[in-house]
Amino acid sequence: MLRLPKFELCTPTTLAHAVALLAESPDALIVAGGTDLVPNMKHELFTPSRVVSLAQVSELRGIRRGADGSLAIGAMTSLAEVAASALVRAQAPALAQACSLVAGPQLRTMGTLGGNVLLDTRCQWYNQTYFWRQALGFCMKKDGEVCHVVKGGKNCVAAASNDSAPALMTLGATLEFASLRGRRAIAIDDFWVADGICNKRVERDEVLVSVHVPKAPEGHRGAYGKLRDRGSIDFPLLGVAVRLDLDAQGAVEHADVVVTALAAQPKRIAKLDAVLHGQRPGSSDFEVAVAEAAALAHRQCKPLPNIPGDAEYRRDMVPVYVKRTLLAAARGEGPVHHV
Amino acid sequence: MGEYQLEINGDSHDVSAPDHWTLLEVLRYRLGLTGSKQGCDKGDCGACTVLVDGQPVLACLTLARASEGRAITTIEGLMPAHLRAGGTGADPLQQAFDRCGALQCGFCQSGMILSARALLERCPRPSREDMRDALSGNLCRCTGYTQIFEAIESAVAEKLHLQPNLRSWEAQRAAQEPSR
CATH class of the missing domain: 3.30.465.10 (Uridine Diphospho-n-acetylenolpyruvylglucosamine Reductase; domain 3)
Structure with a gap:
């Protein structure tokens, strides 16, 4: 049984009131759906004196x-x-x-x-109960000074x-x-x-x-791929978002791939547009370009052992998911999900 | 301490509980409605699933006072609602779970039934895929998922007057029959 720490709950019905309630209290936090903040508060990662719920703010x-x-x-x-x-x-x-x-x-x-x-960012040394974190020794993200992911590390890599x-x-x-x-x-x-x-x-x-x-152009295609242990509930071990804009002739005019769950911020794969530009989905040249894009992503992504799931496995899955998600987007399909 | 009202299973309840209590804590420890189970208590297992305005949500992550003005349904409310609607006995899903042996320890059962109830309200004749998807937030550590899906199929068959599919053990027995 995990109890929440004590706090005062405010349930404003307008945005203006919510903003005023937040400004009043120096450590107030916002709760929307509560699916991230509530477990984090149960783990004593946040102990605000006031929580402002936006549940009743219909605007x-x-x-x-x-x-x-x-x-x-x-x-x-x-x-x-x-x-x-x-x-x-x-x-x-x-x-x-x-x-x-x-x-x-x-x-x-x-x-x-x-x-x-x-x-909030996630890490296997952070998203744990107070008891668990105390037993190991706290980390720099909460209550401590060291990083358990990168020994001697100076930056948090959740x-x-x-x-x-x-x-x-x-x-x-x-x-x-x-x-x-x-x-x-x-x-x-x-x-x-x-x-x-x-x-x-x-x-x-x-x-x-x-x-x-913003409004996407006429030939816009997009897809999302997600790697996780179970087919439900879990946070991503890897997430891949793809954008392909096709011109009037059906060739790629603009391509963009952003991956997440590898480091502290989502990462855009660089130089990918040049690889895919002008290729026509369905052609063999496109398939070659997609393979090249996948290899490019693999070279640029180096996940750390910050979340559950072997870091090397997650790295090996980067080209697999980039390729599958690009192909799904080109066909106007998706999402890409293994289970 | 907050004083507020919650609408649970069609009744209005006066609640007096601290602000930091979850809906699950209020249900279990203020109102004595212990049908909603406290499993992981952090949003992984689905044992505390209740319906809020007909949608399945996790009571362990819901702040009780933020649910004011919403219609909450717990497992205790299914049979009274069924009787009010002119039915007899327990909710057809509860009867089907009983008929199909869709539980072992029973800890996940109330969450499973409520997720399944929400599914049948929006999709009267779900496929196995729909059921898998709708129940994917409810874990059964006895791993009795097959019987749970069969129970939902049984409830659907009964309601729509369809011939129910053979249950997995019936199909196995039928396959063995010729060799006997």
Whole structure:
């Protein structure tokens, strides 16, 4: 039995009230679906005096299509709703697929897109009970100074484990935050930092309001691939988001692959566009280019033993999943999932 | 300490519990509704599954007071709801689980039945694949999944007046018959 530490729970019904409640208390935390924060609080990784629940703030829910064809997804929209949305599936297939593979059915009903974007990083030496962590000796991410993953390491290497993040990066999404200081928007590519302790550029008192996904071109294809031990519940051992934009002749105009769960921030595979540009899916040249892209990804990814699952195995799976996910995207299929 | 009301199984309950209590703790230790099980208590196992507005969620990760104004259904509420709707006996899924021996230790059972109930509400004739998907957040450590799927199929067959599929042990026996 795991008890939560004591806190005061606030349940505002408007965004303005939520923002004010957060600003009032120097250690207040936001809870959206609670599927990440609640177990973390049970493990005493966070012990806030005040928790502000956004469950009753209805203005943060829903998926809207703007006049320019872009999508605005409220941060409190559940992962199940995003995965099932006809709009998202049509315009941002990689995002719908990524959300459909987060955890299991109950957790997708509870968990929100905003919560998944802001998910805490994970590490096998961190996501443990206080008793467990104390017995081993605390790590630098919480209560200690050393790193158990990299002996003598100076930087935390806990893994970004949010499936939605790489998909949103391939889609060029923007995040909109609100605080007492007003609103600000940040491109999701600029949102991450290579620090496992906190891998995001966000202040404690800011509320993620919505995620904006620009309109994709006519020939847009996307897919998401996920490696995990079980076919449900688990966090990713590797996540691969793919974007392929095809021109009027059906050749690749733009290609993008972002992988996650390997390091503290999602990683874009460099020089991949040059490999796939101009190739026509279905042709033998395309298959060769996909194999080359997979090899490129393998060279650029060097996972650490930060989350469960052998690091070498996870590295070997990078080209396998990049290849399968690229081929699935080209066929307009996906997600790629082994079970 | 918070004073609030929760709507559980169609009844309104006055609750007095600390803010940091989960819905599972309120159900079990304030209201005596111990049908929802406390398994891993951190969102892995699904033993605490309840329905909130008809959707399966994990009570161990739900802050009780944040569920104010939502319709909560626990395993205790299925039979009364079935009787109110004019049925007899327990909920057809509960009867099917009994008929098919879909449990060994029974610890996962209430979560399994509630996940299955939510599935049948949105999909009256699910495939095995639909069932696997809907129950993929509920772990049975006795590994009795086959009988659980057969129980759901049995409940569907009964409701839709279909010929039920042979259960796995019946199919095995049928295959052995000629050699006897």
